[in-house]
Amino acid sequence: MHHHHHPCNLKHITFFFLIYLSLHIPQTIEARNPSQFKPSRHNVNIPEIKRHLHRFGYLQHNNNNVSFEQALSRYQKNLGLPITGKPDSDTLSHIRLPRCGFPDDVDPKTTAPFHTKQKYVYFPGSPRWTRDVIPLQLTYAFSQQNLTPFLTKPQIQRVFRRAFAKWASVIPVTFTETEDYETSDIKIGFFAGDHGDGEPFDGVLGVLAHTFSPENGRLHLDKAETWAVDFHEQKSTVAVDLESVAVHEIGHVLGLGHSSVKEAAMYPTLKPRSKKVELNVDDVVGVQSLYGTNPNFNLSGLLASETSTNLADDMLVRSED
Incomplete structure (x- = not known):
């Protein structure tokens, strides 16, 4: 589900669409099954983390300038976690928490x-x-x-x-x-x-x-x-x-x-x-x-x-x- 447009992209689109977005981007809170809150100790699920980073605006499909490690570090910074750039258990448990579905990683100019x-x-x-x-x-x-x-x-x-x-x-x-x-x-x-x-x-x-x-x-x-x-x-x-x-x-x-x-x-x-x-x-x-x-x-x-x-x-x- 990638219908959430991310503010960082806004400078590339027309002004009219920017106004449309600011009126129509919904803020969603998302929760998952409580069994998912416990991070598994063994398989750190890289595809799951990548999906999460895409969905909440940290990794863009068309932008190869940002590495997985950089994107993960930004996620850790925005959620107040220790910034390791590594998919550690603290980060994985956060990725599985219920949350609001709007991207966190907004343009610093806002x-x-x-x-x-x-x-x-x-x-x-x-x-x-x-x-x-x-x-x-x-x-x-x-x-x-x-x-x-x-x-x-x-x-x-x-x-x-x-x-x-x-x-x-x-x-x-x-x-x-x-x-x-x-x-x-x-x-x-x-x-x-x-x-x-x-x-x-x-x-x-x-x-x-x-x-x-x-x-x-x-x-x-x-x-x-x-x-x-x-x-x-x-x-x-x-x-x-x-x-x-x-x-x-x-x-x-x-x-x-x-x-x-x-x-x-x-x-x-x-x-x-x-x-x-x-x-x-x-x-x-x-x-x-x-x-x-x-x-x-x-x-x-x-x-x-x-x-x-x-x-x-x-x-x-x-x-x-």
């Missing part, structure tokens, strides 16, 4: 020039939502016909309200739920198989969700997944935490690409039955450089809390329900 140490990236052309009103006011709505059998609508609404609130707390943007799906800025729904946007979902695991860049606003989740809000209640080994995926996908809706910081919400991989719902400093600085800062937000407070323990997070999330 990163923020004034934060060279930061690991966040943007879509080609750094698109963002623009409105005449400050703070920016965006609406979101759920498709009535397209929900998930695993959760009630109030459960889904609570998860997304929390996920949007995390981003709203750091930038001058408000997110308001509306009943009108057709006219809302951000349209959220659970869809099965081919659902008309050129990016068919593929059944259990595989692709989990995809999102389009600003100002498209479509946020689609795969209806085939076992979506969960509480792993004590949902025992399935392939359960996927809805809030973790929601926080990540809203970052894409706002215009962020992937981060190489493992703790960041915008890092590309997420294991089944795991939660990652808090914004990291990297996510915050990335989104603030697109939209500015929420005047009530204190970055030094976040820095301090990140160095202290995160044990309180689970308590906090549960008590909000």
